[in-house]
Amino acid sequence: MNTTEALQRFEETANYYLHQLDDFSMEQLKRQPSEDEWSLGQMYLHLIHSALYMQLRNVEQCLAPGEDSVASIAEKTREGTEIFDQGSFPPIRVHVPPSPQYTPVQPESKEQLIQGLNTVIGRMKETLPKLEQVPLQNTVPHPRFGPLNSKEWFLLIEMHYRHHLLQMDRLRAFLECNV
Template sequence: MNKNMNMNMKTTEALQQFEKTAHHYLMELDIFSMEQLLRQPAEGEWSLGQMVQHLIQSALYMQLRNIDQCLAGNGEAAGNEAEMTPDGKAIFAGGSFPPVRVHVPPSPQYTPVQPESKEQLIQGLHTVMDRMRETLPKLAQAPEHSTVPHPRFGPLNAAEWYLLIEMHYRHHLLQLDRLKDAIGAGVQ
C-alpha cells in the first residue's frame, strides 16, 4: 500500500473517531447545568466550559487554519533539516498523546474565556465537525512538503494537522473525567 493510500485511510478513520468523540462531548454537555459548566475546580484551573472552548478554538483557529495554509501551499517547504520533533514522532507513532496532564499557567493568550451559553458550545462543536467533514476530501490534494510548524511537534503537513485534531479531542477526555469528578456530577 502506498503512503498516500495509507494516509487517506488514517484520515478517514480519524474523522470517524473524531465524530464519535465530539458526539460524546455533546452528550456530556446535555447532562450539565450552565452553573456546572462554568465551575472551576480550583483557582487557575479550567472549567468544563473552558475546556470545550479550548477544543473548539484550537481546532478552528489553529489546527484547521494551519491545514488551510498547507492546502493553499502557503506552508513552509520542509527540507531535511526541518523534521518532526521526537515528541511529534512519538505521538504520531502511537496515535495519541501520552496520558499525562499538561498544565499551562493561566494567561490571557492561552486561557479560554468562559462560554456565554451551552448553545455556544454545542454550535462550536458542530462547526468543528462540519469543517472536519469539509476538509477530509481536500487532504488528498495537499502537497506533502507544505508544512506549518507546531510549537512542540515541529513541522506538520495537512494530514498530520488533521490527525492531531482527533488526538487532541480524545486526549481531553481525561480532563473531562477529572472535571466531572471535581464538579460532583457523578455521571460516568
C-alpha cells in the same frame, strides 16, 4: 490511522462531548476546581477554538502554501514523532499557567458550545476530501512537534479531542464531589 478513520473517530468523540452537555448546568460548566484550573466550559471552548483557529487554519495553510507554509526539510521533534507513532498524546496532565493568550473565557451558553462543536464537525467533513490534493512536503510548524503537513494537522485534532477526555473525567469527578 488514516484520515477517514480519524474523521469517524473524531465525530464519535465530538458527539460524546455534545451528549455530555445534557448532564451539566451552566453553573457547573463554569465551575473551576481552582483559580488556575479550567472549568468544563473553558475546556470545551479550548477544543473548539484550537481546532478552528489553529489546527484547521494550519491545514488550510498547507492546502494553499504561502508565507506560513513551506516545503520543509526540517523534521518533527522527538515528541512529535512519538505522538504520531503512537497515534495519541501520552496520558499525562498538561498544565499551562493561566494567561490571557491561552486561557479560554467562560462560555456564554450551552448553545455556544453546541454550535462550536457542530462547526468543527462540519469543517472536518469539508476538509477531509481536500487532504488528498496536498503535497505532504507542505508544512506549517507546530510549537512543540515541529513541521506538520495537512494530514498530520488533521489527525492532531482527533488526538487532541481524545486526550481531553481525561480532563473531562477529572472535572466530572470534581463536580460530582462538589454537588
